[in-house]
Amino acid sequence: MTTVDRAAAAPPVRTHKTDRNWxxxxxxxxxxxxxxxxxxxxxxDLTLPGMLYAAVLRSPHAHAMIAGxxxxxxxxxxxxxxxxxxxxxxxxxxxxxxxxxxPAKHTWRCLAVDKVRYVGEGVAVVVADxxxxxxxxxxxxxxxxxxxxxxxxxxxxxxxxATLVHDDLGSNCAYERxxxxxxxxxxxxxxxxxxxxxxxxxxxxxxxxxxxxxxxxFDHATGALTVHTNSLSFTSYLFMVAGTMKIxxxxxxxxxxxxxxSFGSKLFATKPAVIAGMCSREVGRPVQYLEDRxxxxxxxxxxxxxxxxxxxxxxxxxxxxxxxxIDTVEDYGAYIxxxxxxxxxxxxxxxxxxxxxxxxxxxxxxxxxKNQQGAYRGFGSEVNNWMLEQMVDKAARELDLDPVExxxxxxxxxxxxxxxxxxVYDSGDYDAVLDKALxxxxxxxxxxxxxxxxxxxxxxxxxxxxxxxxSVFSATEFWFWFDExxxxxxxxxxxxxxxxxxxxxxxATLYSCAFWGNSPETMxxxxxxxxxxxxxxxxxIVYQGSKNGLPATGPGGSRTTVMLAGAVEGxxxxxxxxxxxxxxxxxxxxxxxxxxxxxxxxxxxxxxQRKSLADIAIMLHLFKHSFPEDMESGLEDSxxxxxxxxxxxxxxxxxxxxxxxxxxxxxxxxxxEVDIETGSVRFLAYAAVHDCGTxxxxxSLAGHIVGGxxxxxxxxxxxxxxxxxxxxxLTSSYLDYLIPSxxxxxxxxxxxxxxxxxxxxxxxxxxxxxxxxMAPAAINVAVNDALAPLxxxxxxxxxxxxxxxAAIRAAEKARENT
Numbered sequence: 001m002t003t004v005d006r007a008a009a010a011p012p013v014r015t016h017k018t019d020r021n022w023x024x025x026x027x028x029x030x031x032x033x034x035x036x037x038x039x040x041x042x043x044x045d046l047t048l049p050g051m052l053y054a055a056v057l058r059s060p061h062a063h064a065m066i067a068g069x070x071x072x073x074x075x076x077x078x079x080x081x082x083x084x085x086x087x088x089x090x091x092x093x094x095x096x097x098x099x100x101x102x103p104a105k106h107t108w109r110c111l112a113v114d115k116v117r118y119v120g121e122g123v124a125v126v127v128a129d130x131x132x133x134x135x136x137x138x139x140x141x142x143x144x145x146x147x148x149x150x151x152x153x154x155x156x157x158x159x160x161x162a163t164l165v166h167d168d169l170g171s172n173c174a175y176e177r178x179x180x181x182x183x184x185x186x187x188x189x190x191x192x193x194x195x196x197x198x199x200x201x202x203x204x205x206x207x208x209x210x211x212x213x214x215x216x217x218f219d220h221a222t223g224a225l226t227v228h229t230n231s232l233s234f235t236s237y238l239f240m241v242a243g244t245m246k247i248x249x250x251x252x253x254x255x256x257x258x259x260x261x262s263f264g265s266k267l268f269a270t271k272p273a274v275i276a277g278m279c280s281r282e283v284g285r286p287v288q289y290l291e292d293r294x295x296x297x298x299x300x301x302x303x304x305x306x307x308x309x310x311x312x313x314x315x316x317x318x319x320x321x322x323x324x325x326i327d328t329v330e331d332y333g334a335y336i337x338x339x340x341x342x343x344x345x346x347x348x349x350x351x352x353x354x355x356x357x358x359x360x361x362x363x364x365x366x367x368x369x370k371n372q373q374g375a376y377r378g379f380g381s382e383v384n385n386w387m388l389e390q391m392v393d394k395a396a397r398e399l400d401l402d403p404v405e406x407x408x409x410x411x412x413x414x415x416x417x418x419x420x421x422x423x424v425y426d427s428g429d430y431d432a433v434l435d436k437a438l439x440x441x442x443x444x445x446x447x448x449x450x451x452x453x454x455x456x457x458x459x460x461x462x463x464x465x466x467x468x469x470x471s472v473f474s475a476t477e478f479w480f481w482f483d484e485x486x487x488x489x490x491x492x493x494x495x496x497x498x499x500x501x502x503x504x505x506x507x508a509t510l511y512s513c514a515f516w517g518n519s520p521e522t523m524x525x526x527x528x529x530x531x532x533x534x535x536x537x538x539x540x541i542v543y544q545g546s547k548n549g550l551p552a553t554g555p556g557g558s559r560t561t562v563m564l565a566g567a568v569e570g571x572x573x574x575x576x577x578x579x580x581x582x583x584x585x586x587x588x589x590x591x592x593x594x595x596x597x598x599x600x601x602x603x604x605x606x607x608x609q610r611k612s613l614a615d616i617a618i619m620l621h622l623f624k625h626s627f628p629e630d631m632e633s634g635l636e637d638s639x640x641x642x643x644x645x646x647x648x649x650x651x652x653x654x655x656x657x658x659x660x661x662x663x664x665x666x667x668x669x670x671x672x673e674v675d676i677e678t679g680s681v682r683f684l685a686y687a688a689v690h691d692c693g694t695x696x697x698x699x700s701l702a703g704h705i706v707g708g709x710x711x712x713x714x715x716x717x718x719x720x721x722x723x724x725x726x727x728x729x730l731t732s733s734y735l736d737y738l739i740p741s742x743x744x745x746x747x748x749x750x751x752x753x754x755x756x757x758x759x760x761x762x763x764x765x766x767x768x769x770x771x772x773x774m775a776p777a778a779i780n781v782a783v784n785d786a787l788a789p790l791x792x793x794x795x796x797x798x799x800x801x802x803x804x805x806a807a808i809r810a811a812e813k814a815r816e817n818t
Contacts, residue, residue, distance in 0.1 A: 006418060006424070006647070006658075009645075009647045009658065010416065010424075010645065010759070011644050011645050011759045012759075013758040013759070014758060014759065014760070014761070014763070016694065016756050016762055016763045017762075020530060020762070021529070021530060021533065022526045022527075022529040022530045022536055023526055023527065023530045023694065023695075023696050023762050024694065024695055024696065024697075024698070025526070025697065025698075026697060026698045026699035026700075027522065027526065027536055027537075027697060027699070028699075029519050029521070029522040029700065030521050030522045030525050030536060030537055030539070030541070031515055031519060031521045031522060035258075035515075040258045040260075040515075041257055041258060042210050042230065042257060042258055042260045043210060043213035043214065043215060043228065043229070043230050043257055043260070043288070043290055044210060044213070044290060046215050046228055046257065046288070048215060048217060048286040049286075050285045050286060051215065051285065051286040051287065051288055052081055052127050052128060052129060052279075052283060052285050052286070052287050052288070053127070053128060053129070053130055053131040053133075053134050053287070053288050053289075054125050054126065054127050054134060054275060054276060054279050054287050054288065054289040055125065055126050055128075055131060055134035055135050055137075055138055055289075056111075056122040056124070056125050056138075056275065056289075056295060056299070057122065057123050057124040057125070057126070057138045057141050057143070058119075058120045058121065058122055058123070058294075058295070058298060058299060059112065059116035059118070059119060059120065059121045059122075059123055059143075059145075060119065060145075061116055061119065061145050061147055061727075062116075062117075062118055062119050062150035062152070062369040062370075062723075062726060062727020062728065063115075063116065063117060063118075063147070063148040063149065063150040063151075063163070063165070063369045063727060064115070064116050064145040064146055064147045064148055065114065065115050065145065065146040065148065066086070066112065066113070066114055066115060066116065066123065066143065066144070066145060066146075067144040067145065067146050068143070068144040069085045069086075069087075069123065069124060069141065069142070069143050069144075070141070070142040070143075071083040071085060071124065071141050073140040073141075073142075074126060074137040074138070074140040074141045077128075077133070077136060077137040077140055078133060079128045079129035079130065079133035079134075079137075080126060080127070080128045080133065080134070080137045081127045081128060081129075081283045081285075082126075082127045082279070082282050082283050083124060083125070083126050083127075083137070083141070084111070084124065084125050084127075084278065084279065084282065085111070085123070085124045086109065086111035086112045086113045086114075086122070086123050086124065087113055087114075089109065089110055089111040089113075089125075089278060090109060090111075090113045092246075092278050092281070092282070093109070093110060093244050093245060093246065093274060093278050094243060094244050094246060095107050095108055095109050095244065096108045096109060096110060096244055096270055096271060096274060096337075097237065097240035097241060097243075097244060097268070097270055097337075098335070098336075098337050099337060099338050099339050099341075099478060100174065100335070100336035100337055100338065100339045101174055101175045101336070101339055101340075101365075101481075101482075102169070102174070104168075105166060105168040105169040105170075106165075106166040106168070106169055106174065106334075106335055106336065106367065107166075107168075108335045108337065108372075110122065110244075110271050110274045110275050110278065111123060111124065111125065111275075115148075116145070117165055117166075117334035117335075117369055118298075118333065118334045118369050118370050118371050118372075118727065119298060119369075119723075119727055119728055119729045120294075120295070120297075120298025120299040120371060120729065120732075121299060121334070121371075122275075122299060123143055124138075124141055124143075125275055125278075125279060125289075126138055126141075127279045127282070127283055127287055131290075148163065149163045150163070150369040150725075150726055150727035151163045151165065151172065151368050151369055151727075152368050152369055152370060152723045152724075152725060152726075152727050153368070154306070154308060154329050154330070154331035154366035154368055155308060155329055155366070157172040157331075157366045157367060157368050158171075158172055158173050158329065158364060158366050165334055165367040165368065165369060166367060169367070172366055172367045172368070173364055173365065173366060173367075174332065174336050174365040174366075174367050175336075175339070175340050175363070175364070175365040175481070176362075176363070176364045176365070177362070177363060177481065178360065178361070178362040179347075179359075179360070179361045179362075179421075179653060180358075180359075180360050180654070181358060181359045181360075181361075181420035181421050181422070181654060181655075182323065182356075182357045182358030182359060182420040183357070183358055184323055184325060184358040184359070184360045186358070187314050187322040187323035187357055187358045188312070188314045188322070188323060188325065190322065191314035191315060191316065191322050191323075192315070192316045192317040193314075193315055193316070193317060193395070193398065193399065194312055194313065194314050194315075195312070195313040195315070195391060195394055195395045195398055196310075196311065196312050196313075197309075197310075197311050197390065197391060197394060197795060198308070198309065198310050198311075198795065199307075199308075199309040199311065199386075199387055199390060199795045199796070200307070200308055200309070200795065200796040200797070201305060201306070201307045201309075201383050201386065201387075201796075201797050202306060202720045202721075202722075202796070202797060202798065203303045203304050203305065203306035203331070203370075203373075203720065203721045204303075204304050204376070204714065204715050204719035204720055204721060204798070205265060205297075205300070205302060205303045205304045205376050205719075205721065206261070206262060206263030206264055206265035206302065206304075206375075206376050206377065206711075207261075207263075207265075207737075207739055208259070208260055208261030208262055208263065208265055208266065208296075209260050209261045210230060210259075210260025210261060210290075211260075211290060211291035211292065211293065211295065211296040211300070212230065212231060212265070212266055212269045212271075212272045212290075212291050212296065212300060213229070213230060213272055213276075213288065213289060213290030213291060214227050214228065214229040214230075214231075214272045214273040214275075214276040214277070214288070214289055214290075215227070215228040215229075215276060215286060215287070215288045216228075216273065216276035216277040216279070216280040216286065216287055216289075217280055217285075217286040217287075218277060218280040218281040218284070220281075220284060222251070223247060223248075223251050224251045224252075224253065225245060225247055225251060225252050225253070225277050225280070225281070226253045226255065226545075227252070227253070227254045227255065227273045227276065227277055228255050228257055229254055229255070229256065229257065229272070229273050230256070230257050230258065230259045230260055230262075230266060230514075231259070231262075231266035231267070231268065231269040231270075231272075231273070231513065232254055232255070232256035232512055232513050232514070232545075232546065232554070233266075233267055233268050233512050233513050233552075233553060233554025233555070233556065234267075234268045234553055234554060235254075235511060235512060235546050235549055235550075235551055235552045235553075235554075236491060236493070236551045236552075236553070237268070238252065238254060238546050240270075241254070241270050241273065241274065244270070244274050245274060245277050245278070245281075250547065252546065252547065253545045253546055253547035253548075254273065254545060254546040254547075255543075255545035255546075256512070256513060256514040256543050256545070257514060258514050258515040259513055259514060259515055259516045261516075262513070262516045263376060263377045263711065263772075264302065264374070264375030264376045264377050264378075264379060264556065265300060265302040265374065265375065265376060266302070266513070266516070267302070267374060267375040267554070267556050269300075269301065269302065269374070271301060272289050272290075272291065275289045276288065276289040293733060293734070294732050294733060297721070297729070297731070297732050297733070297737060298371055298729050298732050299371060300371065300374070301335070301337060301371065301372050301374050302373070302374030302375060302376065303333060303370070303371050303372065303373050303374065303376070303721055304373065304376035304715075305330065305342055305373065305376070305378075305380050305382075305383045306330065306331035306332075306333075306370075306373065307328050307329065307330050307331070307383055308328065308329045308331075309326065309327070309328050309387050310327040310328075311324065311325065311326050311327070311387060311391055312324070312325040313325075313391045313392070313394075313395055315395055315399075317399065318409070319395070319396070319399055319401045319405070319406040319409050319410070320409065320410065321351075321354050321355065321356050321392075321395075321410045322356065322357060322358070323356055323357060323358035323359065323360075324350070324351065324356060324358075324359055324360070324388070324391070325359075325360040326350070326359070326360065326361050326362065326387070327362045328343070328361075328362065328363055328364070329364045329366055330342065330343070330363065330364070330365050330366065330373075331366050331368050331370065331373075332365050332366060332367060332368075332372060332373050333367070333368055333369075333370040333371050333372035333373055334367065334368070334369060334370060334371070334372055335367075335372040336365060336367070336372065336373070337372060337373075337374065338373070338374065338375070338478075339365075339478060339481065340363055340365050340481060341379070341380075341477055341478055342373070342379055342380025342383075343361070343363045343380055344380075344473075344477035344478070344480070344481075344659070344660075345378070345379045345380040345381035345384075345470065345473070345477075345557070345660070346361075346380050346381050346383065346384035347359075347361060347421045347423070347656060348381065348421070348423045348470040348473075348477075348659060348660035349381055349384065349385075349419070349423070349425075349468035349469075349470045349660070349663065350384060350388075350419065350420075350421060351388075351419050351420065352385065352388045352389070352392075352466070352467055352468055353407075353410075353411055353412055353428070353430045353466050353467065353468055353665055354392070354407070354410040354411065354412065355410055355411070355412050356410075356419075356420065357420060358420055359419075359420045359421060361421075369723075369727040370721075370723055370727065370729075371721075371729075375556060377708060377711060377768075377769045377772040377773075378769050378772050378773045379556070379557065379769075381468075381469075381470055381769075381773060382712075382715075382769070382772055382773040382774075382776065385465070385467040385468065385773050385774065385776075385777050386776045386777040386780065386797070388467070388777075389465040389466075389467060389777040389778075389780075389781060390777070390780060390781070390795065392406060392407065393465075393781050393784070394793070397788070403464055403781075404434070404438070404443075404464060407434070407464075407466050408431065408434060411430040411431060411434075411466075412425060412428065412430065413430075413431070415427045415428055416758075421655075421656050422647075422649070422650075422655035422656040422657050422658065423470075423656065423657075423658055423659055423660055423661065424645070424658045424661045424663075425468075425661075425663040426645075426661050426662055426663055426757045426758060426759055426765075427663075427693070427755045427756065427757055427758060427763075428663060428665050428691065428755050429691065429753065429755045430466060430665055432691075432753050432755075433466070433665055433666065433667050433689050433690075433691050433753045434466060434667050436667075436689045436751050436753055437464075437667035437668070437669050437687055437688070437689040437751065438669070440669075440687040440689060440749050440751045441669035441671070441685065441687035441749070442685075442687075443462070443464070443669060446460075446462050446671050446684075446685065447462065450462060450785075453673070454789060458673060459673060459674045459675075459676055459786040459787060459789070459790075460671065460672070460673050460684065460786055461671070461672050461673075461674065461781075461782040461783055461784065461785035461786025461787070461788075462669065462670075462671050462782060462785055463668070463669065463670045463671075463672070463777075463778040463779055463780070463781035463782025463783075463785060464667070464668075464669050464778070464781065465667070465668055465774060465777045465778045465781055466665070466666075466667045467665070467666060467667075467668075467773065467774050467777060468663055468664065468665055468773075469558065469663070469664035469665065469666060469690075469692070469766070469767065469769060469770040469773050469774075470557070470558070470660040470662075470663055470664070470766075471557065471558035471559060471562065471660070471662045471663070471664060471692075471765050471766025471767070472557065472558065472559040472562045472563065472643065472644075472660065472661065472662045472765075472766055473492065473556070473557035473559060473659065473660050474490075474492060474643045474645075474646040474658070474659040474660070475489045475490050475491060475492045475643070475646075476488075476490065476646060476648065476649060476656070476657060476659045477659045477660070480649040480653060480656050480657070480659070483651075483653070490646065490648075491551070491642060491643075492553045492559075492642075492643050493551045493552065493553060493563075493640050493641055493642045493643070494511075494512065494552050494553055494559070494560070494563035494564055494566070494567050494640075494641050495511045495549075495550035495551055495552050495567055495638060495639065495640045495641065496508055496509065496510065496511075496524070496564060496567035496568050496570075496571050496638065496639055496641075497509040497544075497550070497571065497636065497637070497638040498528065498568070498571040498572065498575055498636065498637060498638070499634075499635070499636040500575060500579075500613060500617045500635040500636065501617065501621070502617055502618045502621035502622060503614055503617070503618065504612065504613045504614025504615075504617050504618075505538065505540065506528055506532060506534065506538070506539050506540070507539070507540040507541075507542060508524050508525070508528055508539060508540070508541050508542075508568070509542050509543070509544050510524065510541065510542070510543050510544070510552070510564070511543070511544050511546075511549040511550050511551070511552035512552035512553060512554035512555070512560075513554045513555055514543050516554075516555050518555050518560055518561070518700075518704070518768050519697065519700045519703075520541075520555070520560055520564065521541040522536065522697060522700060523560070523561055523564065523696055523697065523700070524539070524541055524564055524568060525537070525539040525541060526696055526697060527564070527565050527568045527569075527696070527761075528568055528572070530762075531568065531569070531572040531576075532572070532599060532613060533597075533598055533599035534599060550638060550640055551640055555768065557660070557766070558664075558765075558766025558767060558768045558769050558770075559766055560766075560768070561696055561764055561766060561767075561768075562644075562662060562757075562760050562761075562764050562765065562766055563641055563643075564641075565696075565760065565761040565762065565764055566639075566641035566644060566760070566761055567639045567640070567641035568639075568761075569639075569641075569761045570639030570641055571637050571638055571639040573639075574637035574638075574639065575635060575636070575637050576596065578620075578631075578635060578637070579601065579613065579616045579617075579620075579635065580594060580596075580601055581631070582611075582616050582619065582620055582627060582631065583600070583601035583611045583616055584601075585626075585627055585628065586611055586615075586616070586619060586626075587601075587603065587609060587610075587611060589603055589609075597610075599612055599613055600612035600613055600615065600616070601616070616635070617635050620633060620634060620635045621633060621634055621635070644759055644760065645658055645661040645662075645759055646658055646659060646661075647659075661759065662693065662757050662759070662760060662764075662765040662766060663765070664690065664691055664692045664693065664765045664766065664767055664770060665690075665691045665755075666688060666689060666690040666691065666770050666773075666774050667688070667689050667774075668686075668687070668688045668709075668774040668775060668777075668778035669685075669686070669687045669688075669778065670683060670685070670686045670687075670746075670775075670778050670779055670782045671683070671684040671685040671686070671782065672684065672779065672782045672783060672786060673786065674783060674786045674787060674804065676787070676790070676808050678801055678805070679800070679801030679802065679803070679804035679805040679808070680801055681717055681779075681783060681799065681804075683745075683746035684746075685746070685749075686709070686746045686747070686748050686749065687748070687749040687750075687751070688705055688709065688748055688749070688750055688751070688771070688774065689750075689751035689752070689753060690705060690750075690751075690752060690753070690767065690770050691752070691753040691754065691755050692752075692754075692764075692765045692766065692767030692770065693754065693755060693756050693757045693760070693763045693764050693765030693767075694754055694756045694757075694762045694763035694764050694765075695752060695754060696762075696764060698752060701752070701767050702750050704767055704768050704769075704770065704771060705748065705750055705767075705770060705771045706745075706748055706750070706771065707771060708768075708769060708770055708771020708772040708773070708775070709745070709748060709771035709772070709774075709775045710740055710745045710771070711771065711772045711775075712771055712772040712773075712774065712775020712776045712778075712779070713740045713744065713745055713775055713779065714738075714739055714740045714798075715772065715775070715776045715797060715798060716775060716776040716779035716780060716797055716798055716799060717740070717744075717779065717798050717799055717800070718738040718739065718740055718744075718798055718800070719737065719738060719739060719798060720737075720798050720800075721737070722736075776797055779799075780794065780797065780799065783799055783804070787804075787807070787808070787811075790808060790811050790812075791811045791814065791815065792807045792808055792811045793807075794807055
């Protein structure tokens with residue numbers, strides 16, 4: 001095994017100031033006024049002169065050859081400007097950007113060419129004067145299909161003789177590997193108890209208010225393509241989109257508009273931009289393509305995780321955990337755009353908050369006739385949290401241990417802590433979080449109420465889980481799966497430009513996704529205000545398109561706050577360095593004799609001798625000859641902030657290195673009552689305590705926790721993309737795809753505990769995904785606790801009434817047979 005000097009690789013430990021003015025304050029979001037006034041400026045609001053509208057014809061078959069397409073009638077329909085088939089699109093555009101293994105063997109295009117691989121895959125696009133006319137013309141297109149057998153079960157897809165989704169791949173297994181970290185054989189051999197289970201997590205997905213869309217405008221005079229989109233991320237990789245469009249990268253400008261909701265589902269969502277761009281180039285006018293809801297559900301390329309687990313957990317009779325052996329099959333659907341990165345998220349925190357010395361992790365990526373996976377809040381780590389907490393809870397029951405005690409007994413308490421995979425947990429205080437959650441939830445009271453309810457024949461359950469929230473991914477996560485990766489990239493930066501105008505006003509320019517719901521404008525305004533002693537609401541925030549932009553990655557993996565904080569700090573340091581030199585010149589003092597205080601530089605010990613930032617700025621803007629010759633006019637600078645803590649994986653992959661170092665933590669305690677006659681689940685209480693390091697805006701984080709928990713409730717109880725045995729999507733609208741409303745989401749008691757990171761500005765960690773990363777596990781534990789007297793243990797999500805009633809009936813039948 002290649003060894004890594006972990007101590008030498010760690011960044012310097014920071015000293016955090018405690019007398020902060022704005023970081024840590026619950027201010028109102030600076031974004032709110034424009035959105036509350038209906039002036040957010042979404043894709044649906046953007047109208048360019050002469051703009052046309054596109055609509056996509058979707059396949060009704062899960063798997064079929066395209067024998068022919070007749071578009072004559074559609075082309076003759078009123079208001080139609082062009083119809084582009086998949087075969088034509090293949091001439092106009094190259095394949096879409098694909099980070100999956102062997103992309104040439106599972107080629108992904110904006111429209112299907114000769115074969116459709118899932119219900120909803122696009123086969124043609126119509127461009128017309130209005131969306132209504134485009135939709136009408138779609139009905140006139142005649143497609144001759146030759147249906148093929150569909151494969152929808154991931155384990156059956158891997159069986160010998162299964163119908164192939166991609167013939168060139170030669171198998172439906174796009175990736176397979178087993179990783180061993182630590183001495184797995186020893187830990188299992190020495191264990192007193194081995195707990196085993198089989199678990200099933202079904203797919204769901206983010207449901208944005210505005211679906212993915214783009215307005216494209218191709219200029220034939222210059223060959224330049226401008227795309228306005230609600231998905232701008234991974235700007236360093238947009239050369240791949242230019243490659244798809246067959247244009248030079250410097251001719252492509254992707255400009256961000258507010259996301260209108262994402263939850264991961266718009267992460268590098270390039271297909272709508274390519275469709276709109278292709279159409280605009282063909283018709284010579286701006287074109288809008290905005291998914292309708294059925295498009296988004298069936299063809300969004302961003303379904304969430306879909307896993308089967310077979311797990312073994314090794315532990316001692318006193319509850320001490322030793323190691324875990326995980327064998328998982330993941331249903332990726334028809335394509336695999338992000339590879340198995342979802343499992344990198346899992347490996348970042350695979351042991352949870354618990355001390356373990358070994359991990360075996362086998363992953364098999366199955367291709368099926370479904371819409372492909374993308375990103376959804378948690379990006380696979382939420383599934384790992386659920387799996388691990390089910391195993392720990394089952395171990396507690398088998399060993400007759402208290403669910404609180406078994407967790408507390410195994411907590412990691414010394415930091416930084418390197419888990420067996422090689423990733424680091426930077427800081428934490430899991431006992432403090434647990435204690436606060438027990439108090440906030442009134443845990444002992446509910447245990448007493450549970451005992452009373454059982455005597456009355458009622459089924460109350462208390463779920464308690466303690467789990468991790470990794471944040472700030474590194475680029476290595478995308479390629480350490482391979483011994484010889486094709487592109488072992490190491491850059492995942494975020495950038496900020498700060499400009500101080502002649503009056504001292506500050507503008508921050510951002511270069512990635514606009515308002516994904518993580519309040520980037522408020523967060524950056526607070527960080528800038530902290531640095532310059534101004535009011536956050538006086539800071540202007542603007543966004544730059546990709547052509548004139550700096551490298552940026554965007555908010556995936558709860559990384560935005562940490563990364564933009566580093567960028568703000570870096571840009572501020574450059575500006576203050578110039579301002580300090582200018583102030584020293586204006587005050588006729590040595591720079592070493594000056595200090596920053598109250599928004600300006602002053603002579604140490606003589607505070608009345610000072611220059612405010614505005615004083616300095618106006619001089620630098622307007623009075624060049626008042627300064628040394630080498631000082632330039634203006635006061636503006638930028639910082640491209642690279643990932644602050646990454647180490648390389650070992651050659652043998654026994655150590656994956658540090659790739660997700662800033663580790664949040666939470667404890668969720670829901671209390672539920674299950675109606676065993678109907679299978680319905682009602683919340684009686686819900687408490688959640690999160691530790692995301694130093695808080696920037698507690699009010700904003702509370703919104704993340706509430707929203708994420710609501711999505712977690714959906715995952716646990718309601719939401720599922722259901723495909724039948726023929727690959728037909730049975731939940732293509734909100735009539736069948738059920739989302740919890742305000743009536744189903746309980747009022748949350750939210751608590752915070754702050755354990756600063758030693759490696760980031762102010763000690764910040766990410767916190768955008770925690771609610772959904774914890775809630776499914778906690779609710780599953782609560783339901784199982786409620787139904788334990790009946791001998792029921794539910795191991796499949798979502799726990800719909802049908803599934804709960806089936807489990808209850810099976811338990812009743814088992815009792816009758818004994």
